[in-house]
Amino acid sequence: MSPQHGHPGSGAWQDFCAQQQRARVEQYRVWMVGSGVFLALFLTSAYLSHFSPGRIAEGVPKVHEYIVKILPELGVTTFRDDMAYWFYAFPDWVKLLGETLLMAYVATLLGTLGALVLGFVAARNVGPSRWLTALSRRLLEVARTVPDLVYALIFVFAFGLGPLAGILAIAVHSMGASGKLFSEAIENVDLKPLDGLKAAGGNWVQGMRFAVFPLVLPSLVSYTLWRFEINVRTATVMGIVGAGGIGQELITAIRMLYYEDVSALILLIVITVSLTDMVCERIRHGFIGKENLS
């Protein structure tokens, strides 16, 4: 390109300026439309959810007041007695927390079992038939789109009050969520081992078990541990609709205005959830570490 081409006043320079001008106008237009849409969405949302500065200003002192009410009075000299008073039902609560953890555990295992079967069928690359693949994909979609608490509400009617309804609700929802992740993991797998197995005369189940399953096992374990962490959180609220666990105690405390119980229960739930997360993290690292070594 000769130097004259870029000279101010030449055709190329004018073209360049015009193009830049157009780009600038275009950018400005996108920006204006974007912020207009955003502002409209914001104002509509604020109107629909009664979200106004006045109501916020009114609400903040009330929230503060409530937090002060639920916090216990702990004195330095009477600390032991105060703690004993605050956690007066400690053994019962620990038992309920144990029930909550067990609910999450059983539900995660049942859900994973279902996800494992449907995940293989739903994987586009290895699914046994196109019809079955499409069917199980829809099934998984519905299972994960309906929130677990909605399943719990319905299952409490069908199976009666108690942990059984909660476990089944969590299991169905996690089947949908994990099944999708499993089938995605399977779709990314190397298919050569499967070809080998087919060539040696293996059927579909054998192919899945010996050629595909070993390849996806590490990510499967990782997902399942992660799902367990989520399910522990969910299991803590199942009691709100009468489906077992510590949530029942919590909603009673909140409804009946047992203020200090509320903070004690929330604290216990947070501790349980954090401990579960830490233990799962340990197991995950141990597992992945071993995988890398072999």
Place this chain on the structure above:
Amino acid sequence: MMRLNQHGISTLEAAQRYPEIFSVRWRQRAMQSLAWGSALAALLYGLVIFDFSPVRIWNGIGQLGMLVRFMVPPATAPSVVWEFLQAIFETLAMAFLGTLFAALLAIPFAFLSARNVFRFRLGRFGVRRGMDFLRGVDQLVWALVFVRAVGLGPLAGVLAIIISDIGTLAKLFSEAVEGCDRKPGEGVAASGGNTLQCTRFGILPQVLPMFISSTLYIFESNVRSATILGIVGAGGIGYQLSERIRGHHWEEVATILILILVTVYLIDWVSGKIRGRLIEGE
């Protein structure tokens, strides 16, 4: 006669040379069976104490089948559908506002819990534990607390979403900040910028697309979770749903479930499009 492998040594010889490969590792085996055994025992114990009896399961499935029969055909009266649609819009509005404010409020906490921005270790630890606390309590529990504090209605739901998602988003954002390239920040520092300017001009432009992408992802998740906040009276379609279930209006329950499914699909689709464009635009 001894069979030789490709290295020209017999299996017996190999076992003598490398005993650790051929020995049966009893200890490891025992530990493994113990782990599997206790996992199985916990499952069985759970199934027994939670009363997973075949009769109960069978009866429950029969009941479910009956409910499904009651659900067909779903209610389609325009006034009912319009009422549900309004509740769906309220749900979407709650998710939108909650996510927006949570994202804005999470940004400072994210920078305060990122190792490469906030060097004061004890402060970082405090901020991180605070975020863990917000995240450790389920959104529904926050909703219960806020319904007590500010009364029934969508405002309690919005506040619950904000509080629990500050924790989640601060964690996601701080991971993005910790993973970013430090060189642009060093450049700003070299030309005389202070810490705030380094963060603003060296780090923020790098992480902003990731921030928006995670925020959209959390928005999708909030649309799902906002549908149940109404169960405890915190606004949205959940209130209608739990009322209809308690009142046995199963055909209206079916309509609500279909509306929720359609809404969630639409939101996921739109948000997926936007996220795809964001990542493509980089």
